[in-house]
Every structure is written in C-alpha cells, then in structure tokens.
Amino acid sequence: MSSRTLRPGGRAARVQAAVHQATRELLDAHGRAGLTVPMIAAQAGVTPSTIYRRWGDLGELLADVSTECMRPDGEPADTGSVPGDLAAWGEQYREEMSTEVGRAMLRDVLQSCGNWGPGGGRSPCMSFTADQIGIIVARGVARGERVPSVDAVLDTLVAPIIYRLLMDAVPPTPQQVARWVQACMQGATKQARAA
Amino acid sequence: MSSRTLRPGGRAARVQAAVHQATRELLDAHGRAGLTVPMIAAQAGVTPSTIYRRWGDLGELLADVSTECMRPDGEPADTGSVPGDLAAWGEQYREEMSTEVGRAMLRDVLQSCGNWGPGGGRSPCMSFTADQIGIIVARGVARGERVPSVDAVLDTLVAPIIYRLLMDAVPPTPQQVARWVQACMQGATKQARAA
Numbered sequence A, B: 001m002s003s004r005t006l007r008p009g010g011r012a013a014r015v016q017a018a019v020h021q022a023t024r025e026l027l028d029a030h031g032r033a034g035l036t037v038p039m040i041a042a043q044a045g046v047t048p049s050t051i052y053r054r055w056g057d058l059g060e061l062l063a064d065v066s067t068e069c070m071r072p073d074g075e076p077a078d079t080g081s082v083p084g085d086l087a088a089w090g091e092q093y094r095e096e097m098s099t100e101v102g103r104a105m106l107r108d109v110l111q112s113c114g115n116w117g118p119g120g121g122r123s124p125c126m127s128f129t130a131d132q133i134g135i136i137v138a139r140g141v142a143r144g145e146r147v148p149s150v151d152a153v154l155d156t157l158v159a160p161i162i163y164r165l166l167m168d169a170v171p172p173t174p175q176q177v178a179r180w181v182q183a184c185m186q187g188a189t190k191q192a193r194a195a
Helices: A011-030 A037-044 A048-055 A058-070 A082-098 A100-111 A124-142 A150-167 A174-186 B011-030 B037-044 B048-055 B058-070 B082-098 B100-111 B124-143 B150-167 B174-186
Strands: none
Touching: A011 A037, A011 A048, A011 A058, A037 A048, A037 A058, A048 A058, A058 A100, A058 A124, A082 A100, A082 A124, A082 A150, A082 A174, A100 A150, A100 B100, A124 A150, A150 A174, A150 B150, A150 B174, A174 B150, B011 B037, B011 B048, B011 B058, B037 B048, B037 B058, B048 B058, B058 B100, B058 B124, B082 B100, B082 B124, B082 B150, B082 B174, B100 B150, B124 B150, B150 B174
16 A cells, blocks of 8 residues: 555655545545546546556555545454453444445455455455454453454454455344354463563 | 346347356456457457446456356265365365455456345355355255354355455465364254254
8 A cells, every 4th residue: 555655744645645535525425436536636636647657546546545444543442351342343343344335445445455465465454453453352461361363353253244244135233243252252262461 | 147037048148148158258368457348249249238238337247257157066075074065165165266266256246246235135156155055054964963054154164265365465274264164063053854
C-alpha cells in the first residue's frame, strides 16, 4: 500500500489524502455506481493521470481507500478476560462487516488480492485483524490467563465470519460468533508471562 | 445463475455452452489480461450484445464460467471413515484452490458476490462445497460413525482454507488442513440412522 512509504506532510502524502477524501465523499454522496477516476480527480483537484500513475485503476484506488477505512481506531475493548474480549471484539467485527458498507469494503479489498498471496505479503486487512487479536492475547498472557494463539483465533473466529459474509445467503449471527469464541477457548493454553 | 433455468438443448443453452467454451479457450490461450467481450463473442459466433444481455458484463461472465469450473466432477473419495474422507477431500480442495487457476476462479466468483448475500441465495460455490460435505456426513451416519454437522465443517475446515487463500501471504499447508479436520471431529456426535 502506498500509504506506508509516504513521508507525512510531503506532496505525495497530501495528494493521497486529497484523493482518499474525494473518493470517500463521492462514495457517500452517490455510491459506487457510475464513480469514475476523472470524477474523483476533479473533486480532489488533481489530474486523472496522477491517479492512474499512483493507483493503476479505480479498483486499486477503491481497495486502498477501503483498506484505510478498515484500519482500527484503537485497541479492542478491555473486558477483563480473554473470552470476554474476544466476544466483544468478534461481535463488533461481525456487526461492522455485515453492513452494506462493510461488505462493499471487503469486496473492494479482495479485488486487489492479486497484490499479495503467494510471493507477496499478507493483506493489510488481515494484518490489522491479527494485530487486534494479538493485543487481546497479550493482555490475557499478562493476566496469567489461558489464551488461544492468534492464528487459532484467525482460523476459528475470523475465517468463518468472512467466509459466511462472502458466500452465504445470510450474514453470520451473534450466536454463531459466541460459539466460535468458545471454540477458540477450547484450544487455549497457559503461556509464560514475559519477564 | 442462468445455467440453472435453461432448457437443455434449447437455443439459450446452446448459446451459453458456446460462450462458456469460447471464454475457457481464450483464457487458456491468452489469460485474462486483455480479454474482452467482443473477443469472446467472435470466438463463440454470437454478437457482443447477446453476451451483454445475458451476463451484463465481463466480470459476471467470468464469474459464471468459474462457478461452472468449480462444480465437482463426482462424489468425494470414500476412504471408509469420516475423518479419512474429510482429510482426503480437504487436502484436494486446498490443493486445487491454491493453484493460480483456483485462486483466479475464486476471485472471479467473489466479484459477483453482490448477486447473493443478504436477501439473495447462497453462492453456488458454497452450495457445491456443502453438497460434497453432506455426502461425506451421510456416509458416516450410514456407517454408524460420529459425525460433525455440515455447518461445522464449513466453518472449521473450509472457511480457514478460503480466508488464508484470500488474505494471507502464503497458502494454507497440508498440516493446517489436517489440524482443521481434527477440530471438525472434536465436535462430532452420533446421529440416528435414517430408517
């Protein structure tokens, strides 16, 4: 993602911020049907070729904007226990991703999935998620609780939420999320606290 | 999917077969970069407007062709036990979906995911998978084995394969698939055989 390598406040960063903001405004106002690169360029006050040069095409730009929207605002809520934290985080994730906006972001992000996968890096969307779960697990270790591995939570809780959202006729339910959190905790083990 | 409602041998079914075959041939010969609806129409011997009318755009046509490619050729291998059947099926699924062709098909299918989801039906890709798992589970019930539910296998084995393929830096491994099969069997229960 271009956003990672930009010097904050530099010209490239300012162009990126303007283009991202213009894209979000046009999406809010008109949705994505009929959205074009020249429309976004006019709104952002840059030339269309600036956008094509930086992002390649509209799909890549939408993926970049959606990835930024998925970046978490802060740490997961601290409920005092790992199962509580996972339940609260999982339910919020399920709810946000099940909205029309969440599903559209997910589709945008997946459109550019040729950018990672074998030979590339992990998708930023998965990295954000793994970081949030890592915080929950680290808090549990510090409290001396039994904790699942981050990978186990990705596979047992996050994966079925995403799979059902992408493929199933109905979105996953809070009851399913609660069951998947239980399944995560079945494989939890006690880990040594860092000194 | 239009293929479900066509009268076999009718004009619409013949047009669809010709367009699907032309698409597969052009994909094999040139890949998808540069593929256009007029090219496919010329190869299939139909007008471009026939394709636009039936499929809407190239993305929908590719999704339709990829869905047909994902249709299973037959029943899952019968190894004599549910864990054996799930391990064999899961490993074949992981291997096929991890290829360049499998990943491209998955992306094509997901591009048209606005067609299902809340208010729509389950994606054909998930339906094919659920049917295959249903066969394995039914064989286990007939043998008097402990079996997981089809939904548990979708969430515990299929979902992490797809999630990792779409999002992670490296594809899932045979060792991960084996672990996920074990996790499926942990929730298995004995079910009454049909009379």
